[in-house]
Amino acid sequence: MRRVLRSWVALLAASAAIALAGAALRARDVRAPLATSDARLLYLQSGGTARRLFLSFDALAADVYWMRTIQHYGRDVRSTRSSGRFELLHPLLDLTTTLDPRFNLAYRFGAIFLAEPPPKGPGRSDQAIALLQKGLVTNPDRWQYAHDIGFVHYWYTGDYRQAAEWFHRASTMPKAPEWIGPLAAMTLAQGGDRNSSRRLLTELMSSDQDYVRAAAERGLAQLQSLDAIDQLQTIVERYHITRGTYPTEWADVIRAHLLPGVPGDPTRTPFRYDPDSHTVSLSPESSLAPLPPFLQAHR
Numbered sequence: 001m002r003r004v005l006r007s008w009v010a011l012l013a014a015s016a017a018i019a020l021a022g023a024a025l026r027a028r029d030v031r032a033p034l035a036t037s038d039a040r041l042l043y044l045q046s047g048g049t050a051r052r053l054f055l056s057f058d059a060l061a062a063d064v065y066w067m068r069t070i071q072h073y074g075r076d077v078r079s080t081r082s083s084g085r086f087e088l089l090h091p092l093l094d095l096t097t098t099l100d101p102r103f104n105l106a107y108r109f110g111a112i113f114l115a116e117p118p119p120k121g122p123g124r125s126d127q128a129i130a131l132l133q134k135g136l137v138t139n140p141d142r143w144q145y146a147h148d149i150g151f152v153h154y155w156y157t158g159d160y161r162q163a164a165e166w167f168h169r170a171s172t173m174p175k176a177p178e179w180i181g182p183l184a185a186m187t188l189a190q191g192g193d194r195n196s197s198r199r200l201l202t203e204l205m206s207s208d209q210d211y212v213r214a215a216a217e218r219g220l221a222q223l224q225s226l227d228a229i230d231q232l233q234t235i236v237e238r239y240h241i242t243r244g245t246y247p248t249e250w251a252d253v254i255r256a257h258l259l260p261g262v263p264g265d266p267t268r269t270p271f272r273y274d275p276d277s278h279t280v281s282l283s284p285e286s287s288l289a290p291l292p293p294f295l296q297a298h299r
Contacts, residue, residue, distance in 0.1 A: 062100030069093055069106070073113050077120060086122040089113060093131055101138035107131060111148055115156045125156040146170035147180060150187070160191025168200070178207065182215040194223050221266040222288050232263055232271060232280040240278070248275045 069092040076085040093110040097103055113121055115128040129152055135145045150166030153159045167184035170176055185200035197219070204216035235258050240246050247253050250262045250273055262270050269286040273279075282289050 059100050062096050062103055062106070065092055065096040065099065066103065066106055069096060069110065069113075073121075085118075086113075089122060090124065090127045090131075094134075097131065097134060101135075104135075104142075104144075107135035107145060108148055111152060115152050117156070123156075125152050128152050128156070141174045143170045143173035143176035143180070146173060147176075150184075154187060160187050161193065164188040164191065164193075164196075178212045179215075181207070182212060182219060185216070186219055189219070189223060194226065198223055218288065222291055225265045225282055225286075225288055226291065228263065228265065229271065229280050229282070232273075235259065236273070236278060236280060246275065246278045247273070249273065 069089065072088050072092060073086070076089075079085055089110075093106060093114070096106045096110070100106070111128040111132050114131065115121065115123070115125045117123040129149050132145045132149045132152070135142060139145065146166050147170040150163045150170060153163035153166065164184045164187040167180055167187055171180035171184060181200070181204050185197045185204065188200065189197035201216045201219045201223070204212055205220075207213050207216070235253060236247065239253055239256055239258055243256070247256075250259065250270075253259045254261060264270050265282060265286055265288055267287050269283050269288075272281050272283045274281070282291055284290075
């Protein structure tokens with residue numbers, strides 16, 4: 001997961017660099033404006049019309065519109081206006097990718113621009129996903145687009161199930177790297193769907209890649225720990241109901257014959273019990289730590 005997060009952060013950093021380039025273009029426009037007072041007008045709003053107009057110069061025209069996209073994005077990032085910001089972003093990206101359906105940068109960075117929440121973007125994750133899906137129609141073997149849709153859901157919409165489905169789809173596409181499979185499984189787990197995550201991780205145990213099997217084994221152990229924590233939390237509550245007070249340590253629960261001994265995770269590291277909050281957790285000393293931040297506990 002960390003490796004994938006680093007790759008997405010790298011994309012975000014690159015998009016920031018592009019935004020800076022847009023700011024430079026904006027500075028140039030101050031000295032020599034590209035258009036009249038109606039500079040924000042999008043003269044061509046139909047990709048089909050643009051393709052007919054530019055004939056065999058589609059790729060060159062796409063480059064021009066891509067630069068205009070960067071310029072528009074950079075200008076509006078710096079704008080102090082409260083309305084009408086980024087209104088040309090999606091139409092410009094649509095024109096760019098219609099003129100050149102294989103314009104990889106326009107799809108991937110354009111999706112980031114669209115998904116960025118205000119004030120750095122319009123917060124249109126739906127348009128970002130639509131742009132990447134458009135890319136998949138023309139480039140059905142581009143696993144990167146499916147992966148990026150997954151991350152838009154993961155990073156911006158918070159829909160972990162959709163994110164996992166797109167990560168899984170990306171993992172089945174030609175030339176997709178092996179690490180996407182575990183990513184799909186752990187995203188399901190992070191969304192709270194432990195059973196689906198467990199099934200995917202079990203399938204990954206048959207991988208011919210050692211590091212994939214190791215990641216799957218660790219993921220399964222983490223899920224086992226979460227199940228154990230749920231059970232131990234139930235035991236702590238049972239102790240409270242029967243004794244009228246919470247235990248101060250595991251020894252209290254053991255003396256009450258609710259546990260045979262100090263409970264441990266799959267690595268045999270004892271679980272931690274906090275007498276102040278009355279909660280059970282994985283020990284930070286465990287090699288399984290940290291556990292993914294679970295939002296719900298579907299089983």
